[in-house]
Amino acid sequence: MGRDVFYITTPIYYPNDVPHIGHAYTSVAADVIARYHRLRGEEVFHLTGTDEHGLKLQRAAEAAGRDVQSWVDEMAPKWQEVWRRLLIGYDDYIRTTEPRHERAVTEFLTAVHDNGRDDIYLGTYEGLYCVACEAYYTEDDLVDGLCPVHHRPVEHVTEENYFFRLSAYADRLLEHYEAHPDALEPEVRRKEVLSLIRGGLRDFSVSRTSFDWGIRLPWDARHVCYVWFDALTNYVTAAGYGSDAERFARVWPADIHLVGKDILRFHAVYWPAMLMAAGVELPRQVWAHGFLTVGGEKMSKTNATGIHPFQLLDHFGVDSYRYCFMRDIQFGADGNFSWESMVERHNADLANGLGNLASRVLAMLGSYYGGEVPEPGREASSGAIPALAPDVAARMDAHMGAVALTPAVGAVWELVDAANKYLVTTEPWSLAKDADRRDELGAVLYTAAETLRILAVLISPVMPEASARLWSQLGLDATPIGEQRLPAAAAWGGLTAGTQTSKGPALFPRLDA
Numbered sequence: 001m002g003r004d005v006f007y008i009t010t011p012i013y014y015p016n017d018v019p020h021i022g023h024a025y026t027s028v029a030a031d032v033i034a035r036y037h038r039l040r041g042e043e044v045f046h047l048t049g050t051d052e053h054g055l056k057l058q059r060a061a062e063a064a065g066r067d068v069q070s071w072v073d074e075m076a077p078k079w080q081e082v083w084r085r086l087l088i089g090y091d092d093y094i095r096t097t098e099p100r101h102e103r104a105v106t107e108f109l110t111a112v113h114d115n116g117r118d119d120i121y122l123g124t125y126e127g128l129y130c131v132a133c134e135a136y137y138t139e140d141d142l143v144d145g146l147c148p149v150h151h152r153p154v155e156h157v158t159e160e161n162y163f164f165r166l167s168a169y170a171d172r173l174l175e176h177y178e179a180h181p182d183a184l185e186p187e188v189r190r191k192e193v194l195s196l197i198r199g200g201l202r203d204f205s206v207s208r209t210s211f212d213w214g215i216r217l218p219w220d221a222r223h224v225c226y227v228w229f230d231a232l233t234n235y236v237t238a239a240g241y242g243s244d245a246e247r248f249a250r251v252w253p254a255d256i257h258l259v260g261k262d263i264l265r266f267h268a269v270y271w272p273a274m275l276m277a278a279g280v281e282l283p284r285q286v287w288a289h290g291f292l293t294v295g296g297e298k299m300s301k302t303n304a305t306g307i308h309p310f311q312l313l314d315h316f317g318v319d320s321y322r323y324c325f326m327r328d329i330q331f332g333a334d335g336n337f338s339w340e341s342m343v344e345r346h347n348a349d350l351a352n353g354l355g356n357l358a359s360r361v362l363a364m365l366g367s368y369y370g371g372e373v374p375e376p377g378r379e380a381s382s383g384a385i386p387a388l389a390p391d392v393a394a395r396m397d398a399h400m401g402a403v404a405l406t407p408a409v410g411a412v413w414e415l416v417d418a419a420n421k422y423l424v425t426t427e428p429w430s431l432a433k434d435a436d437r438r439d440e441l442g443a444v445l446y447t448a449a450e451t452l453r454i455l456a457v458l459i460s461p462v463m464p465e466a467s468a469r470l471w472s473q474l475g476l477d478a479t480p481i482g483e484q485r486l487p488a489a490a491a492w493g494g495l496t497a498g499t500q501t502s503k504g505p506a507l508f509p510r511l512d513a
């Protein structure tokens with residue numbers, strides 16, 4: 001049933017330009033989810049890639065005076081470089097111009113075309129097209145006569161096209177979403193899609209003849225496959241569709257297609273209908289997040305509001321970057337990006353919060369115990385912190401499992417705050433002045449150090465580098481952080497007395513506003 005592997009996908013991005021932080025938002029979220037499932041001990045397959053066919057790409061290459069293939073060959077590494085610096089640990093990077101994808105699309109098209117229900121038929125398309133979206137619109141869809149997403153003029157097209165009989169799938173789609181309420185998240189998006197389907201579905205064009213940058217239809221080589229039909233198929237290509245049946249059975253269906261809300265319609269309506277027509281099982285879930293906005297508008301290159309991730313990475317570092325976006329934007333809703341609030345968040349939660357906690361505890365272990373973790377004594381396993389830590393871990397776990405990324409991170413920070421307060425109340429620096437209270441001091445510092453160990457585990461999906469550094473500073477490298485598994489790794493008492501810690505450089509240096 002494909003339950004062996006947790007399969008998560010990002011959209012495949014248009015490489016007509018370099019990524020901005022809006023694209024990176026999708027990829028960071030997908031990576032956090034993927035790392036969390038690895039932490040749960042699951043086998044994970046995390047797929048990303050680039051969507052390299054279609055008119056948008058052909059025009060971008062033409063504008064640059066280049067041939068399209070060499071243009072996309074040059075762009076793909078630029079995207080991969082950004083993902084490398086953001087620690088996006090994908091397992092496969094698919095490019096739709098690869099031969100493996102062309103084979104899968106050919107096979108998929110054939111399966112739909114030959115399904116005996118005439119689901120692909122020849123017709124004439126006359127209407128409006130937005131090249132930036134690579135999507136067809138009606139007059140009613142337009143806002144002030146312009147594309148509703150890009151606010152740019154649409155093009156009038158008349159062409160002989162093959163059509164996909166989407167209209168025949170409305171009932172089956174509704175049945176599917178009613179039987180599987182989790183198949184579409186969050187709830188507002190589910191409602192949106194249901195009403196879209198109930199409003200009636202129009203067949204959509206699956207081929208173009210006016211340009212040739214795409215995959216040829218196997219039964220009519222005058223046509224190239226419509227870019228969205230081609231692109232959506234990437235999710236099965238990479239799972240082995242048409243090339244490796246055994247692997248496909250293990251990996252497919254996808255557990256989560258993570259997408260932005262702008263491309264929900266393609267993933268929640270077109271794609272499942274295409275799969276039904278090809279006789280392939282449907283993905284378990286489509287999860288549509290909101291937009292990063294600038295001044296209330298979706299951040300985009302087309303609207304000239306794109307910020308390259310390196311601009312922020314150079315300033316904040318990768319862990320802070322990943323943390324701030326997951327923490328500050330309620331996952332699922334739109335959220336405004338501002339430099340000031342990111343600095344504020346960094347200083348409050350990371351520099352003063354977790355960073356300060358780690359540096360204080362490690363410094364005290366150094367001064368009072370030569371860096372060795374003291375005996376816990378009886379105190380260190382009772383009290384508020386040892387009770388809170390597993391509770392936080394369980395809540396983080398439940399939220400992450402439900403893709404509630406913001407509350408998951410929020411839960412972890414309850415423990416950070418509680419541990420900082422614990423130090424303020426217990427005042428280990430005062431206990432250290434009294435030789436008679438050595439056991440109490442040991443219990444407090446054991447408690448604090450053990451909390452840091454658990455925190456290192458819990459933050460690892462969001463902040464892989466900081467987590468590994470903290471793990472090393474706690475002297476735990478004998479069993480690498482990457483081998484830790486939830487829930488066991490968050491159980492209280494994992495830290496052994498005598499472990500040699502060492503205070504390294506600050507995890508999160510304070511930033512100037």
Ligand code: MSP
Pocket residue numbers: 010011012013014021022023025026051231232233234258259260261262263290291292293298299300
């Ligand atoms: N190529 C198609 C996807 C095909 S998937 C079979 C595409 N590419 S895209 O590059 O335009 O966008 C890819 C993803 O980036 C989408 O999920 C989109 O929502 C996301 N984002 C682009 N700008 C964004 C923001 N400003 N904010 C959040 N996500 C945004 O669509």
